[in-house]
Amino acid sequence: MSVSVASIQATPRVEDDSAVEVRSICKNYGEIEALRLIDLDFPRGKLTTLLGPSGCGKTTLLKIIAGLVEPTSGEVRVNGKIVTGPGPERAFVFQDFALMPWATVMRNVAFGLELKGMGKVERQSIARHYIAEVGLNGFEDKYPHELSGGMRQRVGLARAFAVNAEVLLLDEPFSAVDEQNRRKFQEDLLQLVEKQRKTFIFVTHSIEEAVYVSDRIVLLSRRPSRVAQIIEPKIDRTASPDAIRRDQGYLDTVEEIWQGLKHYVD
Numbered sequence: 001m002s003v004s005v006a007s008i009q010a011t012p013r014v015e016d017d018s019a020v021e022v023r024s025i026c027k028n029y030g031e032i033e034a035l036r037l038i039d040l041d042f043p044r045g046k047l048t049t050l051l052g053p054s055g056c057g058k059t060t061l062l063k064i065i066a067g068l069v070e071p072t073s074g075e076v077r078v079n080g081k082i083v084t085g086p087g088p089e090r091a092f093v094f095q096d097f098a099l100m101p102w103a104t105v106m107r108n109v110a111f112g113l114e115l116k117g118m119g120k121v122e123r124q125s126i127a128r129h130y131i132a133e134v135g136l137n138g139f140e141d142k143y144p145h146e147l148s149g150g151m152r153q154r155v156g157l158a159r160a161f162a163v164n165a166e167v168l169l170l171d172e173p174f175s176a177v178d179e180q181n182r183r184k185f186q187e188d189l190l191q192l193v194e195k196q197r198k199t200f201i202f203v204t205h206s207i208e209e210a211v212y213v214s215d216r217i218v219l220l221s222r223r224p225s226r227v228a229q230i231i232e233p234k235i236d237r238t239a240s241p242d243a244i245r246r247d248q249g250y251l252d253t254v255e256e257i258w259q260g261l262k263h264y265v266d
């Protein structure tokens with residue numbers, strides 16, 4: 001097993017086919033300058049993580065890509081088309097999963113399809129498929145309060161998959177689950193990335209998590225946030241999870257990012 005790191009200093013363009021292009025994005029909230037001239041490409045079918053100091057603007061950037069927040073200037077393109085608001089090709093998985101507490105797992109997962117006006121039989125059949133995909137077979141009739149944090153997270157993800165969005169935007173999806181579930185879910189996520197071939201953009205606070213799950217890690221600086229560094233951990237994912245986490249290369253990548261973060265925070 002080997003882990004090597006390609007570290008690209010402020011070179012945002014990639015050769016790959018990009019599902020999402022972020023161009024010269026600035027965002028001010030009144031006096032607060034959150035993002036300054038962010039340029040990024042998100043390769044199709046890959047998982048890119050946004051990592052950076054607390055309050056640097058990770059969620060803001062994710063919401064701008066989702067079309068939930070308007071940038072002060074600059075533009076985002078998804079499949080070449082300028083984003084002017086939310087769209088069916090993008091799904092946002094919120095930190096608190098944003099599940100409807102009064103609705104069953106089935107209804108929650110099928111909700112996006114219900115909004116689209118799809119008939120009950122068809123939407124339930126699609127929802128059932130994705131409920132199984134995230135490992136929640138048999139929990140269709142449960143309510144969110146009957147599930148653990150990890151399971152609620154899976155419902156949020158199944159809902160995003162059910163609408164067949166190409167781009168999945170995940171805002172700290174594991175922050176509310178315990179360490180054991182978090183690790184299990186990281187492994188599930190890797191399998192889903194492999195199987196679904198969707199473009200994932202992921203926000204986390206955990207360097208270890210970022211190195212474990214990401215094809216690319218975008219390190220953002222302290223506010224006003226800019227792209228400080230792009231890191232591509234080359235991990236042999238055929239190794240067992242425990243072997244990866246013990247590998248010196250993996251640990252060195254974690255350390256390199258930690259040093260980078262310290263540098264950009266100070």
Ligand SMILES: Nc1ncnc2c1ncn2[C@@H]1O[C@H](COP(=O)(O)OP(=O)(O)OP(=O)(O)O)[C@@H](O)[C@H]1O
Binds near residue numbers: 052
């Ligand atoms: N709606 C808003 N109105 C005013 N300021 C905001 C708003 N949303 C975010 N901010 C500010 O913009 C900055 C970036 O916030 P954002 O939540 O995007 O950062 P973050 O990197 O995701 O934070 P964290 O790591 O703590 O989750 C912060 O200083 C925050 O207080």
